[in-house]
Amino acid sequence: MKHPLDEKLQATLPVVAAPIYGTFETLDAAGQRLVLTKEGPFLEVRRAWLYARVPCGAINPALAMPYGKLDEMIDLPVLEAGALVGDFIANARAVLPNEVGGVVLWNEATRTARLAMCETLSASAGHLEYRRPVPLDGEHVVIDIHSHGHFKAGFSATDDEDDRGATKWAMVVGNLDSRFPTLAQRLCLHGLLVDLT
Numbered sequence: 001m002k003h004p005l006d007e008k009l010q011a012t013l014p015v016v017a018a019p020i021y022g023t024f025e026t027l028d029a030a031g032q033r034l035v036l037t038k039e040g041p042f043l044e045v046r047r048a049w050l051y052a053r054v055p056c057g058a059i060n061p062a063l064a065m066p067y068g069k070l071d072e073m074i075d076l077p078v079l080e081a082g083a084l085v086g087d088f089i090a091n092a093r094a095v096l097p098n099e100v101g102g103v104v105l106w107n108e109a110t111r112t113a114r115l116a117m118c119e120t121l122s123a124s125a126g127h128l129e130y131r132r133p134v135p136l137d138g139e140h141v142v143i144d145i146h147s148h149g150h151f152k153a154g155f156s157a158t159d160d161e162d163d164r165g166a167t168k169w170a171m172v173v174g175n176l177d178s179r180f181p182t183l184a185q186r187l188c189l190h191g192l193l194v195d196l197t
């Protein structure tokens, strides 16, 4: 018996099969799907600023899978990310030793990006609570960035908890007292973490 809550939940990650003879039609609207392929399930994600499909699990090769194959693909927009991260680093150095957060917002109409700093609610050298800026019409949060002050860049257990289930490009900058800050980055795809460093 169908339960309406199951239908609602399953609609957040529908399951489709990759064809062997036909053509695979990519997801045409913002959302995510699980695609069964001959080699196991792929996660497919589309946002205004992103198209990605990545393998997300092994399948017993003995199983006769009547599905086709897919290639892994990650297509991110060309952002002036380097310059915006540079601006973030300048903002983060100004509040040392405290941590600070920011977002890079991408406007799908103008296809331009801008950095917006988060409003700090409470911060120290080891913790941070903030309020994210509200995107304007047509803007999407693409990069979620925060600093680790004097410490090395890297994703902490708290960061893992914050990124659970999210779709975003996550960055951490650290060693901000040094001439050469460290950077850690990963793509969060519906909670799946793809290391970009």
Ligand SMILES: [Zn+2]
Pocket: 146, 147, 148, 154, 155, 156, 159, 172
């Ligand atoms: Zn962190």
